[in-house]
């Protein structure tokens with residue numbers, strides 16, 4: 001039989017990606033173009049955009065540990081965790097993370113993103129139902145998409161809606177997936193109520209504590225620990241090593257049998273090169289600092305509240321911060337971009353969140369507090385953000 005002719009006319013090779021230009025034009029018209037701004041090693045800007053909440057990324061104990069480990073173990077881990085990519089540093093980090101948070105076991109991934117992908121996919125599957133808060137982080141959403149389960153994304157911060165979705169699911173096996181501190185608005189999920197809903201309906205609970213770990217809970221043990229859930233047999237926590245710990249990588253913490261299951265089946269663990277030894281050593285050193293200086297997390301919260309109060313008094317629509325994240329609503333995507341750029345011109349670096357990074361379509365400035373912010377820094381930031389605010393930002 002002859003092969004069928006082309007369904008569509010042949011194109012020149014240099015026309016194959018022409019559709020990208022049309023897409024780019026649409027993004028430009030919608031104010032959604034993005035730009036990389038490579039930074040130098042040091043900066044005079046006041047950083048209210050990064051996730052180095054405890055200021056550990058440049059701490060000599062942490063960066064020094066990364067450098068020493070790179071020289072001793074190599075720049076890369078050389079392979080999958082299941083082949084040559086597990087060093088004694090990885091094992092020590094897993095042991096220490098589990099001990100710190102009070103879980104039976106932990107498993108280190110190359111990022112928080114891959115930890116979330118691995119945990120959600122391995123703990124769901126075609127025989128499962130996943131129920132999520134509709135504002136969960138993109139990495140969890142991707143996990144849900146890849147998990148082949150029935151997925152229900154329900155109203156934000158609403159345990160009754162979660163319970164209803166669990167009660168009406170078609171698959172027996174179920175897992176509820178949520179962020180602890182939500183990355184866009186900085187609000188906190190009602191973890192205890194969610195756990196109660198899970199227990200009433202025979203479901204597991206998976207909490208992404210990326211923004212809670214190192215900031216909330218006793219000594220920075222995280223939001224799950226603070227809610228009294230971290231050692232529970234039906235609760236799994238994911239964290240990133242790249243925010244409060246100032247390193248790079250991610251981890252899943254939970255019951256030993258869950259961790260064993262991930263080692264055997266999580267594809268983003270198995271088919272991914274292990275975390276670089278330098279990053280594992282940096283995370284270990286940062287954990288050591290956190291244990292030695294348990295008052296560091298409280299300073300983040302004080303700074304976040306100072307920023308939120310100052311901006312609210314200036315008339316802006318500001319979220320209530322439960323961790324480091326403070327969000328300020330902007331009148332439009334374009335206004336958010338120019339507002340952030342004007343702040344940068346005045347030496348204050350703030351984040352700018354626009355669709356599709358915001359689940360509710362509302363563009364915002366996103367400020368992140370850190371432990372080293374002095375009262376004078378907070379006052380300066382509030383003054384600059386107020387002075388350069390676009391029309392319509394107060395509401």
Ligand SMILES: Cc1ncc(COP(=O)(O)O)c(C=O)c1O
Nearest residue numbers: 111112113137183210240242249
């Ligand atoms: C809530 C949340 N989960 C997961 C991640 C991903 O972590 P990582 O940056 O380590 O991949 C992030 C980081 O942006 C996050 O904000």
